[in-house]
Amino acid sequence: MAKKISNPTSTLQLNFEQDKPKRKMDGAVLYRFQLIVAAFLFLIGTLLLVSFGSSFFVGVSDQSEVERGVVDTIKGSDIPIKNLAGLLGAKIAHFFLFKTFGWSTLLLIPLFYLSALKVGFKKEIYSLERLSWQVLFYILWLSLLAGFFVFSLDLPHSIGGGVGYFLNEKLYQLLGYLSIFVIGFGGFIFLVLFYQLNPKKAKVVAPVAKEEEEEEESLFIDEDGPAIHVDNDDIEEFRPIVPPVVEEVAPEPETIPESVPEPLPVLAEAVEEKKEDDLDFTYKVADVADEVIEEEPTPVSREIKANDLVEQFGLYDPTADLPKYQFPTIDLLKEYDQKNQTSQVTMDELKANKEKIVETLLNYGIGIQKIEATIGPTVTLYEIVPKAGVRVSKITSLEDDLSLSLAAMGVRIIGQMPGKDTIGIEVANKNREMVPVRAVIGSEKFQKSTFDLPITLGKTISNEIFVADLAKMPHLLMAGATGQGKSVGLNMLLTSLIYKKHPATLKFVLVDPKKVELSLFNKLERHFLACLPDSAEAIITDTKKVVNTLNSLCKEMDLRYDKLKDAGCRNIKEYNQKFINRRLNPNEHDFMPYIVLVIDELADLMLTAGKEVEHPIARLAQLARAIGIHLVVATQRPSVNVITGTIKANFPARLSFKVMSKIDSRTILDAGGADQLVGMGDMLLSMGSEVIRLQCAFVDTPEVEDICDFIGNQQGYTSAYLLPEPDSEEMGGQDRGDFDPSDRDSFFDEAARLVVMHQQGSTSLIQRKLKLGYNRAGRLIDQLEAAGIVGSFGGSKAREVLVKSETELEEILKNL
Numbered sequence: 001m002a003k004k005i006s007n008p009t010s011t012l013q014l015n016f017e018q019d020k021p022k023r024k025m026d027g028a029v030l031y032r033f034q035l036i037v038a039a040f041l042f043l044i045g046t047l048l049l050v051s052f053g054s055s056f057f058v059g060v061s062d063q064s065e066v067e068r069g070v071v072d073t074i075k076g077s078d079i080p081i082k083n084l085a086g087l088l089g090a091k092i093a094h095f096f097l098f099k100t101f102g103w104s105t106l107l108l109i110p111l112f113y114l115s116a117l118k119v120g121f122k123k124e125i126y127s128l129e130r131l132s133w134q135v136l137f138y139i140l141w142l143s144l145l146a147g148f149f150v151f152s153l154d155l156p157h158s159i160g161g162g163v164g165y166f167l168n169e170k171l172y173q174l175l176g177y178l179s180i181f182v183i184g185f186g187g188f189i190f191l192v193l194f195y196q197l198n199p200k201k202a203k204v205v206a207p208v209a210k211e212e213e214e215e216e217e218s219l220f221i222d223e224d225g226p227a228i229h230v231d232n233d234d235i236e237e238f239r240p241i242v243p244p245v246v247e248e249v250a251p252e253p254e255t256i257p258e259s260v261p262e263p264l265p266v267l268a269e270a271v272e273e274k275k276e277d278d279l280d281f282t283y284k285v286a287d288v289a290d291e292v293i294e295e296e297p298t299p300v301s302r303e304i305k306a307n308d309l310v311e312q313f314g315l316y317d318p319t320a321d322l323p324k325y326q327f328p329t330i331d332l333l334k335e336y337d338q339k340n341q342t343s344q345v346t347m348d349e350l351k352a353n354k355e356k357i358v359e360t361l362l363n364y365g366i367g368i369q370k371i372e373a374t375i376g377p378t379v380t381l382y383e384i385v386p387k388a389g390v391r392v393s394k395i396t397s398l399e400d401d402l403s404l405s406l407a408a409m410g411v412r413i414i415g416q417m418p419g420k421d422t423i424g425i426e427v428a429n430k431n432r433e434m435v436p437v438r439a440v441i442g443s444e445k446f447q448k449s450t451f452d453l454p455i456t457l458g459k460t461i462s463n464e465i466f467v468a469d470l471a472k473m474p475h476l477l478m479a480g481a482t483g484q485g486k487s488v489g490l491n492m493l494l495t496s497l498i499y500k501k502h503p504a505t506l507k508f509v510l511v512d513p514k515k516v517e518l519s520l521f522n523k524l525e526r527h528f529l530a531c532l533p534d535s536a537e538a539i540i541t542d543t544k545k546v547v548n549t550l551n552s553l554c555k556e557m558d559l560r561y562d563k564l565k566d567a568g569c570r571n572i573k574e575y576n577q578k579f580i581n582r583r584l585n586p587n588e589h590d591f592m593p594y595i596v597l598v599i600d601e602l603a604d605l606m607l608t609a610g611k612e613v614e615h616p617i618a619r620l621a622q623l624a625r626a627i628g629i630h631l632v633v634a635t636q637r638p639s640v641n642v643i644t645g646t647i648k649a650n651f652p653a654r655l656s657f658k659v660m661s662k663i664d665s666r667t668i669l670d671a672g673g674a675d676q677l678v679g680m681g682d683m684l685l686s687m688g689s690e691v692i693r694l695q696c697a698f699v700d701t702p703e704v705e706d707i708c709d710f711i712g713n714q715q716g717y718t719s720a721y722l723l724p725e726p727d728s729e730e731m732g733g734q735d736r737g738d739f740d741p742s743d744r745d746s747f748f749d750e751a752a753r754l755v756v757m758h759q760q761g762s763t764s765l766i767q768r769k770l771k772l773g774y775n776r777a778g779r780l781i782d783q784l785e786a787a788g789i790v791g792s793f794g795g796s797k798a799r800e801v802l803v804k805s806e807t808e809l810e811e812i813l814k815n816l
Contacts, residue, residue, distance in 0.1 A: 038120025045112030051089035058082035066094040102161030104142035333438035376461035377433035383422040410678040437699040458697040473653035474625040479638035480657025485681035503527040515541040523708040526716030550616035551726035560627035572628035602635040610771025621650030638668040761790035761799030
């Protein structure tokens with residue numbers, strides 16, 4: 001590209017060539033000087049560290065020496081100095097700890113180390129400017145605070161130092177012990193001004209200006225060679241040299257920003273000189289110069305810009321939109337009196353069960369070497385070690401006989417305890433123990449969990465709190481007969497997530513065909529719920545809208561994968577971390593919250609929609625884990641036509657409450673045992689090859705209402721989290737209208753062949769054979785009518801099929 005170069009002086013090239021070696025030499029000297037300064041700062045920090053550390057242990061021994069005068073110190077002394085930094089270190093420690101600010105001067109040590117790191121290696125772990133202000137304040141304030149306690153409680157003088165003690169002595173004379181409130185008020189003012197109001201003072205245009213300043217370069221022209229670029233750091237050395245003015249011929253030049261670098265006024269003077277001398281001096285600049293100027297930022301430059309943004313604005317906070325959001329408290333949950341519960345298994349019951357187990361096994365010629373009992377809230381686990389030569393299969397086949405002998409429900413035999421050489425026999429307790437939700441949510445194990453999506457369901461048979469990560473499951477399939485605790489289990493799962501996650505980091509898509517089970521969470525619409533833009537309610541109760549929502553989630557999944565690809569990330573965790581560190585362009589990327597899809601009754605959806613529901617669920621289960629979309633699907637009837645092979649293969653984590661038959665147990669768990677559960681929250685959780693028996697915690701309806709009221713009454717977002725509109729070809733149940741060949745349904749050809757083969761234009765035929773919803777089947781009939789394949793609506797009679805042969809139909813389909 002040709003450029004017009006205005007050159008006000010003919011000595012430009014000569015001066016530049018003469019200054020080249022000097023410029024390189026000055027850069028090397030500057031770098032060495034920076035290393036020397038960095039080493040000096042590091043030395044001071046180390047001297048303070050050793051001096052203070054030694055003073056804490058041997059300061060008393062050196063007390064007499066550090067108080068000697070300068071003349072006496074020069075003369076020397078026979079008393080050895082025990083401080084590891086010598087006499088200088090002892091005097092430094094004595095000055096800072098006793099004479100000035102006391103222990104708070106320890107804050108100087110990290111300040112010197114971080115300063116050395118920045119000066120020598122241009123690296124900043126934490127903003128040095130912010131740290132300096134904090135250190136200066138905290139040294140004085142902590143000295144003052146410590147001095148109050150030294151003055152009041154007669155503590156060691158070095159804690160607050162001489163300054164802290166002196167100021168507190170004056171404050172006490174003025175205010176007495178009320179001076180502590182003055183000290184506290186001073187610290188409060190600093191916290192409010194420095195940590196809350198200071199970030200808002202930053203101008204929004206600052207990053208842009210800084211970016212333009214970094215990318216600004218000065219261009220020098222060499223008659224015999226290509227354009228040479230000089231960084232802004234080097235402009236100061238060539239200030240006497242007047243650089244050329246570059247005027248773009250095409251495209252039009254951009255307007256000079258308000259915050260122009262210092263060399264620009266010199267350029268303006270050059271333009272005036274040009275007008276006065278009327279000098280017209282032009283060059284053609286090689287295209288390679290344009291490529292150098294317009295080259296994309298390197299990874300190093302992007303890293304530098306990201307660090308500058310973090311230094312100026314701090315890390316991105318996804319919760320900043322709801323800064324006053326308060327997590328629900330434990331007080332919202334009921335506290336039950338555990339002592340009044342008659343669920344404790346008595347010693348007589350343990351001995352009786354042990355004797356019956358031993359006796360029953362002996363009746364079948366099975367001897368036992370050892371037996372141990374572990375009492376749980378619902379069942380007691382008896383672990384036995386059979387005598388040598390006994391086959392495990394012989395014991396597992398006696399499940400019904402042991403149940404009869406013990407006169408107990410829910411006897412379940414575990415062939416081998418995981419990681420042990422014992423065989424487990426689970427026997428239901430006569431008096432069960434209720435597991436309150438407060439005991440589980442308030443447990444230390446759950447409160448301190450660091451999982452991405454922590455969920456707690458209850459207790460194991462060994463009375464341990466069970467906590468798992470839904471993000472690692474990554475999808476959960478639940479089953480259970482009516483009244484066995486499935487709805488309570490869903491409420492427990494949602495409650496545990498709400499207690500640990502901020503609304504900015506988690507969204508729920510709730511599908512409730514029964515319309516009453518998940519309606520309690522409707523108050524969380526502006527905080528935790530997600531829905532389609534045109535939805536009247538965030539919780540989906542109409543089965544006709546479920547298909548659109550599932551297809552919308554598939555589209556959200558595709559959009560998220562595109563963003564991960566552009567960001568060079570493999571999963572949502574890496575992506576969000578990059579975005580928080582300001583390494584992604586906010587105009588193209590945004591923070592991704594986790595999305596949990598909860599379907600309360602899959603069987604009803606499969607009955608009414610069939611493949612329209614199965615396909616998006618299977619697709620989400622296969623692909624959505626990496627981008628933070630996780631599924632929790634529940635059903636009362638775990639039959640093979642509800643939990644199909646496609647769905648089941650992508651749900652490695654499965655949970656079953658009590659079911660009615662062994663077939664249902666094997667359908668959901670690929671193992672028996674779910675039919676032997678005792679109900680009321682007793683469940684089996686299968687993750688991989690391990691099956692765990694749990695007692696679900698009981699969360700009552702009023703407790704869920706209190707939690708939702710507590711959150712719903714807080715400030716929320718303007719609306720629910722909006723999912724993208726699904727593509728029109730994937731939407732069922734849209735308004736009927738004239739047939740458009742380019743907008744025909746994806747099942748159009750298959751439906752046309754079906755009605756022509758059966759010679760019956762019936763909506764129910766399409767719905768039944770293609771396993772589609774009624775709404776979509778009706779839309780297909782309307783499209784077939786518009787295409788001339790079936791006749792018009794004729795009341796209760798089926799529509800007439802106008803195409804009589806499949807050959808004629810194929811010709812019509814080819815011409816569409």
